Amino acid sequence: MIDPVTGFTIPDEWVSRVQSRDELELVSTGRGVLTASGAVLRRGITTGATAAAAAKAAVLSLRKPVLEVDILLPCGIRVVVPATGEDGRGSAVKDSGDYPEDRTAGLLFRADAVEDTEIILHAGEGIGRFVRDTPRYTEGEPAISPPARDCILTAITEALEAIKFSGVSVTISVIGGRDAGADTLNPRVGVIGGISLLGTTGFVEPWDDHLESSMEERVRSANRVVITTGRIGLRISRLLFPEYEVVLAGSKIGQAIKASSCETILCGLPGLILKFINPDILEGTGYQTVEEYVATEEGQNRMREMLNDATPTGIRIVIVNRDGEVIGDSR
Known part of the structure; x- marks a missing residue:
């Protein structure tokens, strides 16, 4: 079974844990998310x-x-x-x-x-x-x-x-x-x-402890994985890295990286990723959002410095804009 919203191929063992046909119907139509425990969470x-x-x-x-x-x-x-x-x-x-x-x-x-x-x-x-x-x-x-x-x-x-x-x-x-x-x-x-x-x-994607566990399970089961933070990053990551399993982690970047034991790329829009690297990136800049900041020459230079200096060990970081253009790469 494939999640029609994310394109994720759901493992057969997850499907076997589902208790009712109605819940499987929710998953097959995109209205529900199947977790590793067999619980189905309803999308809003x-x-x-x-x-x-x-x-x-x-x-x-x-x-x-x-x-x-x-x-x-x-x-x-x-x-x-x-x-x-x-x-x-x-x-x-x-x-x-x-x-x-x-x-x-x-x-x-x-x-x-x-x-x-x-x-x-x-x-x-x-x-x-x-x-x-x-x-x-x-x-x-x-x-x-x-x-x-x-x-x-x-x-x-x-x-x-x-x-x-x-x-x-x-x-x-x-x-x-x-x-x-x-x-x-x-x-x-x-x-x-x-x-x-x-x-x-x-x-609207549901989120609770079951879904977080499923996200980590997806990362752990991958041979090569791209961790991304949102829907735009999900779409762009699949285009940039077609040979990788792409997993949506939202703001749970740290948990996703800890769960990975394979070749890993962190890819997405600048907001969550650069704040993950440095939570104080906007301090003293006068800007309210990371997106606004990296649209300036100062912000672009700061982003390049962060990618050079603060890359997590073994993790490649790729920053993209909303048009799918790569604007930063730690490699």
Whole structure:
């Protein structure tokens, strides 16, 4: 069995420990993660995908009431999401899956749709905005990542095709988003007024002790392994190192490295990796995020120094940007 989200080939012994067919169905469709113990953890839906569901329900409801919608996630998997819609207003509740620390869990996403001549997307109350320019966003721009925006626009386009409209204006709001955003890392990265609409795959990955053990087991069982920190790193690492087993470790870099006894590469975006090497990398720089810092000449020089001086013994470190370009290599 293969996890359709990560591409990980699940060992047969893990599959044999699963107690029910329903749980195996969750895994085969991407909605569940199978751990080494046989426990299945349910993936949640990202803020971007939740917004897409509300938007699709709103547009479809311009024709008739809606109780659920199917949306195409950025990872290419189509899922059915509970979402209500009537008279151009759609709603969906954020499902965190088996991820208890998700601050956005249970938030109500609302979309209001009005017929128009083209597709127009507005960010309403509860969606944060950037207070300064960054390498990817300009001041005042809503905090909607490109994969999340594409997911929302795809959902709207599908709904328009279904109801035979040529265009629509959709405003998405998040009830309670302002308070929730203040409790996240958003203020530290220059986003205020609400949450961010994110989601590289469309799924929220569950995490608990079982899944951490599975991550370490995957590292231990590999002959050559790439440890990466996020979905973008996962995709890029598979392209850069096709002969290696690529394992997503998130912020558990230290645990993953300790579990490895083979040739190991640490590959991913600069944020978590450079902070793992030096937690104080931003001290005195005036920058709020590592991504902003390494976009400067000073930050690039500092990154090269860190890769030369602080590489863990036997571990090659490869830093990439969001376009897949290698911007740092300890080799």
